[in-house]
Amino acid sequence: MSFLTLNSLSKIYGNFTAVDAVDLEVSKGEFVSLLGPSGCGKTTTLQMIAGLAEPSAGTVTLDGREITREKPNRRGLGIVFQTYALFPHMTVAQNVSFGLEMRKVGRAERDRRVAEALALVKLDRFADRYPRQLSGGQRQRVAIARALVIEPPVLLLDEPLSNLDAKLREEMQFELRRIQQTVGTTTIMVTHDQGEALSISDRVVVMEHGRMTQADVPAAVYDHPATEFISSFIGKMNNIPGIALKLGIRAHGVILPATDCPATEGESAVLSLRPERITIVPAGQGHLHGVVSARFFFGSHWLFNVDTAVGQIIVSWPNTDGSLPASQGQPVGLSWLPESARVSARTQETSRIDA
Amino acid sequence: MTARTSSTPWFLSLPGLIFFLGMVVLPLTLTAVLSFHAYDFNIGVLDSYTLSNYTTVLSDPYFLSIFWRTLRIAFITTVLCVVIGVPEAYILSRMWNPWRSIFLLVIIGPLLVSVVVRSFGWSMLLGSTGLISKASIMLGLGPVRILYSEAAIVIALVHVMLPFMIIPVWTAIQKLDPGLEPAAWSLGASRFTAVRRIILPQISLGVLSGSLIVFGLSASSFAIPGLLGGRRLKMAATVVYDEYMHELNWPLGAAIAFIVLVANLLIMLAYNRMIEAKARKVLG
Ligand SMILES: Nc1ncnc2c1ncn2[C@@H]1O[C@H](COP(=O)(O)OP(=O)(O)OP(=O)(O)O)[C@@H](O)[C@H]1O
Ligand SMILES: [Mg+2]
Numbered sequence: 093m094s095f096l097t098l099n100s101l102s103k104i105y106g107n108f109t110a111v112d113a114v115d116l117e118v119s120k121g122e123f124v125s126l127l128g129p130s131g132c133g134k135t136t137t138l139q140m141i142a143g144l145a146e147p148s149a150g151t152v153t154l155d156g157r158e159i160t161r162e163k164p165n166r167r168g169l170g171i172v173f174q175t176y177a178l179f180p181h182m183t184v185a186q187n188v189s190f191g192l193e194m195r196k197v198g199r200a201e202r203d204r205r206v207a208e209a210l211a212l213v214k215l216d217r218f219a220d221r222y223p224r225q226l227s228g229g230q231r232q233r234v235a236i237a238r239a240l241v242i243e244p245p246v247l248l249l250d251e252p253l254s255n256l257d258a259k260l261r262e263e264m265q266f267e268l269r270r271i272q273q274t275v276g277t278t279t280i281m282v283t284h285d286q287g288e289a290l291s292i293s294d295r296v297v298v299m300e301h302g303r304m305t306q307a308d309v310p311a312a313v314y315d316h317p318a319t320e321f322i323s324s325f326i327g328k329m330n331n332i333p334g335i336a337l338k339l340g341i342r343a344h345g346v347i348l349p350a351t352d353c354p355a356t357e358g359e360s361a362v363l364s365l366r367p368e369r370i371t372i373v374p375a376g377q378g379h380l381h382g383v384v385s386a387r388f389f390f391g392s393h394w395l396f397n398v399d400t401a402v403g404q405i406i407v408s409w410p411n412t413d414g415s416l417p418a419s420q421g422q423p424v425g426l427s428w429l430p431e432s433a434r435v436s437a438r439t440q441e442t443s444r445i446d447a
Numbered sequence: 448m449t450a451r452t453s454s455t456p457w458f459l460s461l462p463g464l465i466f467f468l469g470m471v472v473l474p475l476t477l478t479a480v481l482s483f484h485a486y487d488f489n490i491g492v493l494d495s496y497t498l499s500n501y502t503t504v505l506s507d508p509y510f511l512s513i514f515w516r517t518l519r520i521a522f523i524t525t526v527l528c529v530v531i532g533v534p535e536a537y538i539l540s541r542m543w544n545p546w547r548s549i550f551l552l553v554i555i556g557p558l559l560v561s562v563v564v565r566s567f568g569w570s571m572l573l574g575s576t577g578l579i580s581k582a583s584i585m586l587g588l589g590p591v592r593i594l595y596s597e598a599a600i601v602i603a604l605v606h607v608m609l610p611f612m613i614i615p616v617w618t619a620i621q622k623l624d625p626g627l628e629p630a631a632w633s634l635g636a637s638r639f640t641a642v643r644r645i646i647l648p649q650i651s652l653g654v655l656s657g658s659l660i661v662f663g664l665s666a667s668s669f670a671i672p673g674l675l676g677g678r679r680l681k682m683a684a685t686v687v688y689d690e691y692m693h694e695l696n697w698p699l700g701a702a703i704a705f706i707v708l709v710a711n712l713l714i715m716l717a718y719n720r721m722i723e724a725k726a727r728k729v730l731g
Contacts, residue, residue, distance in 0.1 A: 164632040171633040177626030194635035
């Protein structure tokens with residue numbers, strides 16, 4: 093049973109379609125990420141749900157009630173803005189309390205709920221500070237507390253972590269997930285960070301040019317990307333163009349095997365292969381031969397650039413026992429399980445992107 | 448080394464300092480000295496010193512009524528500028544181009560027209576045979592004459608002072624995070640409540656500094672009360688002019704000018720204090 097439903101929701105600015113007929117069903121308690129490159133219409137979609145942008149077409153239904161034209165202050169949704177939009181002239185406690193005041197909650201209960209919300213985001217000691225006296229991560233938590241204290245049916249987050257540095261960002265991702273699971277609020281988060289979307293959401297919705305191109309659990313989006321664009325946008329991907337065969341493709345005279353091969357035989361197609369699915373084997377073995385041209389260390393794994401007949405291939409090698417399969421300049425063979433590779437038809441659009 | 452670096456700022460500010468001393472401090476001192484000179488109607492300014500100019504001014508109901516009127520007009524003008532200017536600045540900040548540029552030009556417009564031409568325009572509108580009076584006659588309400596009344600002065604002053612209110616307030620609004628209002632709405636605040644609880648407290652500094660400018664300029668305005676107040680309705684600046692140019696009693700004029708200056712200064716300093724206290728609270 094869907095809790096929040098977007099029905100062919102569209103937004104047109106002049107003659108530019110920012111959001112093009114997005115359909116989405118979000119269940120109660122679910123954490124959904126809207127993922128996509130800059131300008132693909134994520135914020136616009138979120139704002140239409142929030143009532144801050146008026147849809148050009150389509151409907152928004154919340155818990156069986158249509159709210160497409162309802163004013164934002166009547167929807168009662170919790171929103172965390174990219175800039176946090178904390179009220180600078182109010183203390184942390186006053187900021188969090190504002191929504192309760194608007195709901196005419198009594199003084200005693202208000203204080204209790206503010207204290208609860210601040211405890212949830214671990215900011216109880218900062219109640220009397222002003223926003224300018226807080227760090228970025230603390231401000232962000234105030235914004236979350238302020239949005240959650242009104243017990244909204246849906247929490248909307250617009251790139252809540254984009255202003256934080258990498259370390260804090262990672263911490264806050266887990267923190268955000270913890271808070272969301274504690275409270276159980278249905279959450280929609282906008283992000284352009286694929287790692288963030290994959291790691292903390294129940295479902296990832298990928299948007300491209302205002303259109304929704306895939307909505308699935310993170311592992312499915314990663315392992316079975318619906319389009320070539322998604323495959324390269326989420327994680328690293330080797331895309332090798334060639335001619336489709338029955339089980340694989342032929343590229344530059346080399347046959348590359350793949351079991352997942354929906355493209356028509358003889359048509360031009362692309363074989364997609366994740367770097368971590370490739371193993372480096374001694375030269376002369378494997379499906380493809382090449383020379384290691386560069387090597388990068390990432391702590392948990394190594395990345396190898398291997399120059400082959402079909403172009404440069406990226407291979408990831410886990411740093412399990414510190415041993416290295418090859419050094420720079422060394423000829424190697426590349427091998428993979430045919431089930432790990434995927435062949436898709438080369439669309440008009442993808443060939444344009446490559447050009 | 449330190450001696451040289453510490454003298455450099457003085458050296459660099461020398462041109463400004465000379466200008467300030469020559470154009471502000473010197474005339475002010477001369478006026479102050481002049482205000483203590485005795486005066487005789489037949490001989491002119493005497494060499495002896497006296498406090499009688501001040502006692503005359505401060506004990507004469509005629510002058511006191513003028514001071515009182517000056518303060519009242521400046522105060523009413525300031526209040527009206529706040530009441531009209533703040534909402535106008537808010538609306539302006541929510542406009543899109545090209546409307547914003549057009550309306551900004553309309554608001555700054557009065558400053559681009561000579562004060563004489565502008566006042567002449569107002570007298571044509573407000574006079575007993577003016578447009579407003581004619582309209583009132585046509586409606587059967589009889590003639591109205593606003594010209595040569597305090598109302599005329601206030602109307603013309605508000606007209607020209609509005610930009611000095613709108614621009615600081617508008618600047619203050621521009622500096623705010625555009626997400627603040629949507630955040631307040633999402634928490635259940637109506638549009639009005641969002642403005643009152645979130646926007647107004649943060650632009651109060653702009654409003655206060657705008658008021659300071661408007662009050663100071665209105666209290667010392669000369670051309671508008673001179674042209675629209677007529678011969679009878681005097682304000683501080685016009686009465687100083689009268690003493691200098693008609694009565695030729697320069698010491699008395701200087702005393703009035705000095706009293707107005709000090710009163711204005713005291714009011715503005717007190718007000719500025721308030722602003723600073725407020726700023727400390729808002730900005731920390
Ligand atoms: N008021 C507007 N008028 C015209 N076009 C707009 C307006 N607001 C947004 N757009 C356009 O709509 C598209 C989608 O904008 P949106 O802000 O939703 O992008 P986004 O996916 O959130 O991007 P980002 O990751 O950079 O925040 C953009 O191409 C933008 O230029
Ligand atoms: Mg955005």
